[in-house]
Amino acid sequence: MNLAQKIHETAVNYDIKPAIVFEDKSYSFTDIDREVGRYASVLKKLGISPGDRVAFQLDKCMEFIFLHLANLSIGGITLPLNSGYQTDEVEYFLSDSGSALFVTDSNRYQTQQPMLEKLGVKVAVVNDTAEAGATSLPALLKKVDSATEERDFSTGDDDIAVICYTSGTTGRSKGAMITHRNLVANMLDLENIWRWTDNDVLLHILPLFHVHGLFVALHGALNAGSTVIMHDRFDPGRTWRTLAEKGCTMMMGVPTIYQRLMNEWDKLLEKPDLSSLRVFISGSAPLSVNLFARFEKATGFKILERYGMTETGMNTSNAYNPAGRKPGSVGFPLPGVRLKIVDGEGKDAVPGEIGEVLLQGDNVFKGYWQMPDKTEESFVDGWFRSGDLGYQDPDDGMRVYLAGRAKELIITGGYNVYPKEIETVLETHRAVKECAVIGLFDEDFGEKVTAAVVLKEGFYKADPAEIITFCKGKLAAYKCPKTIYFIDELPRNAMGKIQKNQLVEMYK
Numbered sequence: 388m389n390l391a392q393k394i395h396e397t398a399v400n401y402d403i404k405p406a407i408v409f410e411d412k413s414y415s416f417t418d419i420d421r422e423v424g425r426y427a428s429v430l431k432k433l434g435i436s437p438g439d440r441v442a443f444q445l446d447k448c449m450e451f452i453f454l455h456l457a458n459l460s461i462g463g464i465t466l467p468l469n470s471g472y473q474t475d476e477v478e479y480f481l482s483d484s485g486s487a488l489f490v491t492d493s494n495r496y497q498t499q500q501p502m503l504e505k506l507g508v509k510v511a512v513v514n515d516t517a518e519a520g521a522t523s524l525p526a527l528l529k530k531v532d533s534a535t536e537e538r539d540f541s542t543g544d545d546d547i548a549v550i551c552y553t554s555g556t557t558g559r560s561k562g563a564m565i566t567h568r569n570l571v572a573n574m575l576d577l578e579n580i581w582r583w584t585d586n587d588v589l590l591h592i593l594p595l596f597h598v599h600g601l602f603v604a605l606h607g608a609l610n611a612g613s614t615v616i617m618h619d620r621f622d623p624g625r626t627w628r629t630l631a632e633k634g635c636t637m638m639m640g641v642p643t644i645y646q647r648l649m650n651e652w653d654k655l656l657e658k659p660d661l662s663s664l665r666v667f668i669s670g671s672a673p674l675s676v677n678l679f680a681r682f683e684k685a686t687g688f689k690i691l692e693r694y695g696m697t698e699t700g701m702n703t704s705n706a707y708n709p710a711g712r713k714p715g716s717v718g719f720p721l722p723g724v725r726l727k728i729v730d731g732e733g734k735d736a737v738p739g740e741i742g743e744v745l746l747q748g749d750n751v752f753k754g755y756w757q758m759p760d761k762t763e764e765s766f767v768d769g770w771f772r773s774g775d776l777g778y779q780d781p782d783d784g785m786r787v788y789l790a791g792r793a794k795e796l797i798i799t800g801g802y803n804v805y806p807k808e809i810e811t812v813l814e815t816h817r818a819v820k821e822c823a824v825i826g827l828f829d830e831d832f833g834e835k836v837t838a839a840v841v842l843k844e845g846f847y848k849a850d851p852a853e854i855i856t857f858c859k860g861k862l863a864a865y866k867c868p869k870t871i872y873f874i875d876e877l878p879r880n881a882m883g884k885i886q887k888n889q890l891v892e893m894y895k
């Protein structure tokens with residue numbers, strides 16, 4: 388089934404019930420369905436046909452939601468791009484995916500225009516003002532006859548719905564091809580185990596361009612007929628106030644969000660009334676045992692931790708019943724997910740032993756866009772190799788624990804950063820001879836991107852702030868080093884491989 392069709396059917400059912408309240412403007416299910424229909428006509432007018440990739444780089448806004456669902460409903464493939472990506476990064480995603488259309492706003496368009504002209508990609512902006520070389524979506528919308536119905540939901544099941552780019556160990560991002568079946572199966576699993584209903588009011592504070600904010604939170608809530616209270620960005624004080632005042636029943640966040648909520652809580656003279664809440668859910672990065680305990684002590688709620696990734700959606704979840712939630716554990720596989728742990732030789736691990744987590748199920752993606760070799764490497768006998776290390780507790784019903792990564796990866800505030808991509812950019816700086824990027828513990832972000840840099844001969848001193856600014860011109864800010872250490876020589880082993888664990892010990 389087509390994901391947008393599933394949501395369209397819910398919308399018809401729930402009619403005038405509020406579906407999304409975005410920054411105090413309320414949209415009923417009918418409003419959303421009507422707008423999705425109008426945007427579908429506009430996308431058709433812009434020449435989008437089944438299988439075309441349509442990339443969006445937008446701040447959090449309703450247009451993002453209308454465009455995404457409209458695009459799926461006419462068979463297009465959505466490419467959600469992080470709003471913080473810089474021009475070089477956007478260029479790579481547009482050209483690698485061969486996008487037929489790029490939707491952005493006037494400000495970004497003005498910055499990126501030379502690159503977009505070079506690529507020759509069609510551009511639409513969400514602003515009223517017409518830009519030379521770009522189509523104004525509002526202007527096109529005005530011409531749409533709302534009686535026209537272009538949605539045919541002709542794609543579904545194993546057709547690609549979304550391509551999400553994930554950074555890779557080699558520094559080259561890979562486009563994960565996520566199908567309609569993946570989205571629908573995972574969404575129904577979560578509806579079931581989190582007992583999601585049309586009585587729910589979800590507070591949405593996450594970005595819309597990732598699995599967590601888009602698939603888990605938004606698709607899930609629309610499908611269940613819930614109401615979403617949506618903030619355009621996360622603000623801890625406002626989050627507590629909204630949870631208390633709007634009758635919210637659910638919230639989802641990354642650990643950095645819970646950490647900041649706790650810091651805010653300590654400052655509040657009057658604590659918010661959380662009596663309407665039924666569940667707080669966390670994912671995208673490991674939730675520390677301390678933070679779990681701190682949150683429970685303050686609010687009385689045990690955060691429900693779940694485990695997922697771009698390529699597979701959600702894999703495991705702690706129990707819905709709070710008594711069955713264990714800090715440090717990601718719970719049990721979802722009903723539609725099969726999970727096993729294998730040792731270094733690919734054999735089933737002895738229960739309790741640490742090994743790589745392998746996954747199977749309708750949630751598992753189709754492969755990496757135009758990278759058959761990478762796709763092949765990622766699967767073994769039909770199982771997806773997650774790259775995560777974990778174990779199962781045989782004395783607790785095979786409960787799953789994660790224990791690190793098989794490959795180098797930094798998770799900062801819920802965003803994945805592979806060091807190679809940052810090292811490649813740093814090494815284009817005129818003063819940098821070589822470098823190594825590591826993740827160091829950080830109370831706020833969990834881990835912070837940190838670089839050890841060896842300067843070229845002749846550069847006796849360099850300004851760390853200037854090197855960070857240089858990175859920010861080429862990479863989204865969250866990927867850039869927060870600290871740079873200068874070092875005479877990088878520690879290496881006898882094979883010449885950089886010993887990053889030694890750097891972590893030195894700087895932690």
Ligand code: MLC
Pocket residue numbers: 592593594597598599600620621641643644670671672694695696697700799800801802832864865866
């Ligand atoms: C912002 N900054 C970050 C950062 N977020 N740096 C490192 N890591 C991050 N995650 C930078 C900003 O660019 C800025 O840099 C500085 O930190 C201060 O910004 P801020 O205003 O305090 O940040 P804020 O806007 O509050 O964002 C923090 C955050 C956000 C935690 C709310 O990062 C966030 O929404 N994270 C959620 C990510 C997410 O949805 N992941 C899901 C992936 S899906 P400067 O230098 O410019 O000042 C997935 C699958 C799954 O993983 O299982 O869910």
